[in-house]
Amino acid sequence: MNTNKHLISIVGPTAIGKTALSLKLAQHFKTEIISADSRQFYKDMTIGTAAPTPEELALAKHHFIHHLQVDDNYNVGAFEKDALLCLNTLFKTHDTVIMVGGSGLYVDAVTRGLDDFPEVDASIRTELNKRLETEGLEALQAQLKTLDPKSYAAIAIDNPHRVIRALEICIGTDKPYSSFLNKNKDSRPFKTITVGLTADRELIYERINQRVDIMVNQGLIEEVKQLKDKQHLNALNTVGYKEIFNYLNGEWTLDFAISEIKKNSRRFAKRQLTWFRRHENTIWFDYKTPIETIILALEKQLL
Structure with missing residues (x-):
């Protein structure tokens, strides 16, 4: 430095x-x-x-x-x-x-x-995008709140791209998105x-x-x-x-x-x-x- x-x-x-x-x-x-x-x-x-x-x-x-x-x-x-x-x-x-x-x-x-995130199955994002269309953003927000309350409190929760990104990591790795930060x-x-x-x-x-x-x-x-x-x-x-x-x-x-x-x-x-x-x-x-x-x-x- x-x-x-x-x-x-x-x-x-x-x-x-x-x-x-x-x-x-x-x-x-x-x-x-x-x-x-x-x-x-x-x-x-x-x-x-x-x-x-x-x-x-x-x-x-x-x-x-x-x-x-x-x-x-x-x-x-x-x-x-x-x-x-x-x-x-x-x-x-x-x-x-x-x-x-x-x-x-x-x-x-x-x-x-x-942050360095692991690769996850692309089908998870496809499924989440379908759910966004059929169930709406609130359903995905609620799931993120359950799986990773820390990320739910910190990310731009009204942005579907950010919510889906956090969720796909949670689902694909079985670990909170926030655990990969920093x-x-x-x-x-x-x-x-x-x-x-x-x-x-x-x-x-x-x-x-x-x-x-x-x-x-x-x-x-x-x-x-x-x-x-x-x-x-x-x-x-x-x-x-x-x-x-x-x-x-x-x-x-x-x-x-x-x-x-x-x-x-x-x-x-x-x-x-x-x-x-x-x-x-x-x-x-x-x-x-x-x-x-x-x-x-x-x-x-x-x-």
Whole structure:
């Protein structure tokens, strides 16, 4: 490990202020930003993902923002590889790089490496996909809760792909999916300092509700409408888009769709905190902490 090179990873729940902090730190350390928000990778998904604005993007060079089309086949393994290559290049000219994002699996892929799962019979996934169609996601969620409560509490439980992935490992190996996590990780040629932003739960929920209202005012409905013919794609099976598709398809009223975005975003924030709090070395700050205090704490770590 080259201890002269540091990755500052900023984590925390949605709408807590990670983007604003990343920009201040990038300017202070005169460096660049890697996004580990798997929803901000895609072009045409700007408002619903709360991607940095053109003005924010101009304040520091960003990587992995809007570099993909929604129908591109991209996953966490590809991101791990691409992000490490990018870091390798950036560390040639910078001692410190900032990474920011709320996608826990993508953050861990860069900082810790991906988990090594055994091969399981492909027929298990086929069967689970059939059950998803016939019985619905809730039946699979209930099974996962029974087989692996730890994973049920931590993964994106509203994402059928994640639920099926965890279940197929549970069924195929007869062991919990979570038992394969954090084993045999590749070491990294840099040191990671993780900064977490948080607030009281009620305040987090209030900020989420406000953000959703802002997104709607900024044109979220119009953005989703442009993507309606691609609603089957995995990239669009995400909070803020799937609810508006239900409205556009005549299944829900607009008011109900917006209230569901708020509810699902709050649930997502709760899961994010569960995920990020697993890591003991994270330095947590209240979201209102002055930037000078955070920089001082980081400078001590960088010595």
